[in-house]
Structures are given as structure tokens and as C-alpha cells.
Amino acid sequence: MTEEHPLLSVEDLVVEYPTAHGPFRAVDQVGFQLRRGGSLAVVGESGCGKSTLARALVRLLKPLSGRIVLDGTDIAALPERRLRPLRRRVQMVFQDPYGSLDPHLTAQQIVAEPLRLAGVSDRTERARRAAELIDQVGLPSSALHRHPADFSGGQRQRIGIARALASRPDLLVCDEATSALDVSVQAQVLSLLRDLQAETGIAYLVIAHHLGVVREISTEVVVMRAGRTVETGRTADVLAAPADPYTRALRRAALDPTAMRGLKPRHVLEGSSS
Ligand SMILES: Nc1ncnc2c1ncn2[C@@H]1O[C@H](COP(=O)(O)OP(=O)(O)OP(=O)(O)O)[C@@H](O)[C@H]1O
Ligand SMILES: [Mg+2]
Incomplete structure (x- = not known):
């Protein structure tokens, strides 16, 4: 079988502080x-x-060892x-x-900034593309000239998504602000991500506190505990028959309605028996 090489392959990654x-x-x-x-x-x-894993993948942190192979290039140790x-x-x-998000900038300026770094030198063109992206993430044009403080948590996350999309990436690493957003806002952000994926073919690595979210957004799941992988596989399989007791506890938490109030799994796990 000829298999195209993966977009991202992470191998034996170790990150220390x-x-x-x-x-x-x-x-x-x-x-x-x-x-x-x-x-x-x-x-x-x-x-x-x-979050440490996510920051290492975008190389805001340099891993101690291991490989992060992006489209064939190991970026784990590449110099800046x-x-x-x-x-x-x-x-x-x-x-x-x-x-x-820089509190002094407007939403439009925030989203335009990566375009400048990407070499779009014409200011009007940057403003136009930023407005287009802000529309694409479902914010009204009245959002363009407002500052981060004037938005709700869900809207701010949309601005973050618009900024991230500006450079037309192949991969979006999304560290979900689950605890900061209520469930309906979260659902809207997830549905936005799904629509964008259908339009652009972008790949996602989504960090989620909640297995319910995982089912919505991803076909594959990695379950981590204390820095290590405890289980990995297709989301449907892992949710249907979790092999690890820890995943089972997470799944119970996902089925528990109190987990929907933004409680993190740790709190739910502490309260669960067996
Ligand atoms: N700058 C740092 N220096 C030392 N330890 C750190 C630093 N940042 C994070 N840690 C520790 O590394 C571990 C992993 O932190 P990380 O932020 O990656 O967790 P997380 O899974 O994203 O948690 P959460 O779900 O609360 O966002 C934690 O024990 C944390 O205390
Ligand atoms: Mg985190």
C-alpha cells in the first residue's frame, strides 16, 4: 500500500522546564x-x-529531544x-x-499583522484581507475597529482563529479555552472550525478538556496523563471501548452533566469513585 507521508509526525518528544x-x-x-x-x-x-506540547509543536518551546516532522522536515531542533x-x-x-491579543490594537490590525510578516506590503490589501477573515470567522463588520477588551471570550477566540488563518497554514494547533467559554459558545467555535476545514482542507490539532468536544472535532485522539500518552487511536474506538482506566474516567466525566459547566476533568475525576 502506498501511503502519503503524514503532515505531522511527532516521535518520542520530550519537553522540560x-x-x-x-x-x-x-x-x-x-x-x-x-x-x-x-x-x-x-x-x-x-x-x-x-499546552506545553502545543507550544513545542509550533516551536515556541524547544524540545529537549525527539522529532517533530512537519511535511518531511524535522523542526524539533531547527535554528530560528x-x-x-x-x-x-x-x-x-x-x-x-x-x-x-494585543489590547492596543483593533481586531482588524491584529488579524492584519501576520499578513505584514508574510510580506503583504500593501496596507489597503492587508486591511481588506483582514476584513475578509473576520467575516469568515462569523464576526460582524462592526468588530473591525473594536479592541480585544470590547469582545466576549468566544468572540476573542474567533479573532485568534482569524489571525491564525491569515497566513493560510496547513495546520492549526488550537489550545481550546474550554474553561473560559460556555458550552454553546464552544459548540459554535467547533462548528466554525469544521466549516473552515471543509472549505480549506486545513488540519487541526485541538486540545480539549472534554471528550464531548473531541467527538465533535476529531477523528483521532491522544489521551495524556502526567506528560505521557496513555492511549491513542480513532476517536470512535477510544470512546466506544477505552482501554485505559484513565480514559474510562474521562469518559464518565464527559457523560456527567456537571462536566458541561466548564469543570476541568481533574475536578470531576476527584469526585468520581472506582
Ligand atoms: N514555565 C514553566 N515552568 C515550569 N513548569 C511549568 C511551566 N509551564 C508549565 N509548567 C508545568 O508543566 C506541566 C504541564 O503544564 P501545561 O500548561 O502544559 O498543562 P495543560 O495540560 O495545558 O493544563 P491545562 O489543562 O490546565 O491548561 C504542569 O505541571 C505545569 O505546572
Ligand atoms: Mg493548557
């Missing part, structure tokens, strides 16, 4: 693959290393100079959309 007590290993030997135009979710309790042309191709939507 320096601390006063020595290095802390936040991601430990994680590996998975994501095909072009595919979608993969990473789930696990608070503090298990999801050689990374620059690849940066456009992988974009990230941050967990805290407020903290990651």
Missing part, C-alpha cells in the same frame, strides 16, 4: 501522527502537558533562521485568547 529544583519533564516521550487535512485531539487533565519559512505553515490559537 528548568525549575529551582532542576528540570521538570512536562512532556515525556509523546508520539503520534496527523494526516494532511485530518484532525486530532489531545485530551487529559489540567497540568498533564497539553531555518524555522522562519516554516512558521507560516503551523499556526496556533492560544488557550487564553485575551492574553494573546
Whole structure:
């Protein structure tokens, strides 16, 4: 069988933070693959290393070891100079959309900025493309000249998505702001991501706190605990018959209506027996 090589292949990835007590290993030997135009979710309790993994994938952090093969090129250890042309191709939507948007800029300026970096030198053209993207993520044209503080959490996340899409990436790493958004807003953002994928063929790596979200957005899932992968596979299989007790506990949490109020799995797990 001839298989096209995956868009992203992560192998034995290790990420450590320096601390006063020595290095802390936040991601430990994680590996998975994501095909072009595919979608993969990473789930696990608070503090298990999801955001660290995401930041390493977009090379905001440099891993200690392992490989991050993007379309055939290992970017895990590439120096910034050689990374620059690849940066456009992988974009990230941050967990805290407020903290990651410059409060002094308007939505239009925020979305136009990556276009400038991508070499769109004409200011009018940048403004036009930014307006188009803001429309594409379902915000009204009145949003263009407002600042991050004037938006709701869900709207801010849409601005983050519009900014991330500006450079037409092959892969969007989306660190879901689950706890900050209520369920209906979350559902709208997910449906937006699905529509965009159908239109553009972009691939997603979505970080989700909740298995319900995973079912909505991804065909593959990686379950993490304490920096390690405990289970990986097709979402339908993992949800139907989770092999790991931890995944089973997460699944119970997903079925529990209290989990829908933005509680993170950790809190739900503490309250669950067996
Ligand atoms: N800059 C840092 N220095 C030291 N330790 C860190 C740093 N950032 C994160 N950590 C630790 O690394 C671990 C993983 O953190 P990370 O933010 O990746 O978790 P997460 O899975 O994204 O959690 P959440 O679901 O709450 O967003 C945690 O134990 C955290 O305390
Ligand atoms: Mg996080």
C-alpha cells in the first residue's frame, strides 16, 4: 500500500522546564501522527502537558529531544533562521485568547499583522484581507475597529482563529479555552472550525478538556496523563471501548452533566469513585 507521508509526525518528544529544583519533564516521550487535512485531539487533565506540547509543536518551546516532522522536515531542533519559512505553515490559537491579543490594537490590525510578516506590503490589501477573515470567522463588520477588551471570550477566540488563518497554514494547533467559554459558545467555535476545514482542507490539532468536544472535532485522539500518552487511536474506538482506566474516567466525566459547566476533568475525576 502506498501511503502519503503524514503532515505531522511527532516521535518520542520530550519537553522540560528548568525549575529551582532542576528540570521538570512536562512532556515525556509523546508520539503520534496527523494526516494532511485530518484532525486530532489531545485530551487529559489540567497540568498533564497539553499546552506545553502545543507550544513545542509550533516551536515556541524547544524540545529537549525527539522529532517533530512537519511535511518531511524535522523542526524539533531547527535554528530560528531555518524555522522562519516554516512558521507560516503551523499556526496556533492560544488557550487564553485575551492574553494573546494585543489590547492596543483593533481586531482588524491584529488579524492584519501576520499578513505584514508574510510580506503583504500593501496596507489597503492587508486591511481588506483582514476584513475578509473576520467575516469568515462569523464576526460582524462592526468588530473591525473594536479592541480585544470590547469582545466576549468566544468572540476573542474567533479573532485568534482569524489571525491564525491569515497566513493560510496547513495546520492549526488550537489550545481550546474550554474553561473560559460556555458550552454553546464552544459548540459554535467547533462548528466554525469544521466549516473552515471543509472549505480549506486545513488540519487541526485541538486540545480539549472534554471528550464531548473531541467527538465533535476529531477523528483521532491522544489521551495524556502526567506528560505521557496513555492511549491513542480513532476517536470512535477510544470512546466506544477505552482501554485505559484513565480514559474510562474521562469518559464518565464527559457523560456527567456537571462536566458541561466548564469543570476541568481533574475536578470531576476527584469526585468520581472506582
Ligand atoms: N514555565 C514553566 N515552568 C515550569 N513548569 C511549568 C511551566 N509551564 C508549565 N509548567 C508545568 O508543566 C506541566 C504541564 O503544564 P501545561 O500548561 O502544559 O498543562 P495543560 O495540560 O495545558 O493544563 P491545562 O489543562 O490546565 O491548561 C504542569 O505541571 C505545569 O505546572
Ligand atoms: Mg493548557
